[in-house]
Amino acid sequence: MDIVDPAINDYLLAHSEPADEVMRDLAEETHRDLAPQSVMQITHDEGELLTMLVRLTGARQAVEVGTFTGYSSTCIARGLPVDGHLLCCDVSEEYTSVARRYWERAGVGDKIELRIAPAVETLKSLPSEPYLDFAFIDADKTGYPAYVEEILPRLRPGGLMVLDNMLRGGRVLDPEDDSDRAIADLNEALVADDRVDVVLLPVRDGVSLARKR
Numbered sequence: 001m002d003i004v005d006p007a008i009n010d011y012l013l014a015h016s017e018p019a020d021e022v023m024r025d026l027a028e029e030t031h032r033d034l035a036p037q038s039v040m041q042i043t044h045d046e047g048e049l050l051t052m053l054v055r056l057t058g059a060r061q062a063v064e065v066g067t068f069t070g071y072s073s074t075c076i077a078r079g080l081p082v083d084g085h086l087l088c089c090d091v092s093e094e095y096t097s098v099a100r101r102y103w104e105r106a107g108v109g110d111k112i113e114l115r116i117a118p119a120v121e122t123l124k125s126l127p128s129e130p131y132l133d134f135a136f137i138d139a140d141k142t143g144y145p146a147y148v149e150e151i152l153p154r155l156r157p158g159g160l161m162v163l164d165n166m167l168r169g170g171r172v173l174d175p176e177d178d179s180d181r182a183i184a185d186l187n188e189a190l191v192a193d194d195r196v197d198v199v200l201l202p203v204r205d206g207v208s209l210a211r212k213r
Contacts, residue, residue: 027071
């Protein structure tokens, strides 16, 4: 979803950190070989935002729900320190096999652990204490509420949870299906949740930042 004028979109990309060869190749391969699923890949400016947020929070322990071909996870891992750790949750061996190749090309493979299983199961298996610094959710939309409820208790005070596709192409105003309704309801729940401070940003299809109090 392009919220601003296409010319401004181009200007934003031109005045953000440019994509290197690895990220350009990853985007190209995903769009070439995995259409129409390639729409699940985040854009480069959103990826740079993730890297910046990871660095700003000083994150060392991170989790991602929904990895696809690895663009967002590569961006997150690049923001982590040398001893940082990113746990990626996904159910597709096919898509994440692409991610594995690009993690190695980007030099971040040693920071990333991939678990192929339903994300709720993986999250439930994690330590219950608040140790996570950063979380990114970009998966099946009806699963978002469950992912949030598993991640928040494990997020340290001051930790940041980032959620993608929080506008659903504008359909949060008039939900058309279960996915739209799940996100619209979650937006209402987050803004009323006294565990977090939340801001919904007009970045691409809507990015929510929820900082644990």
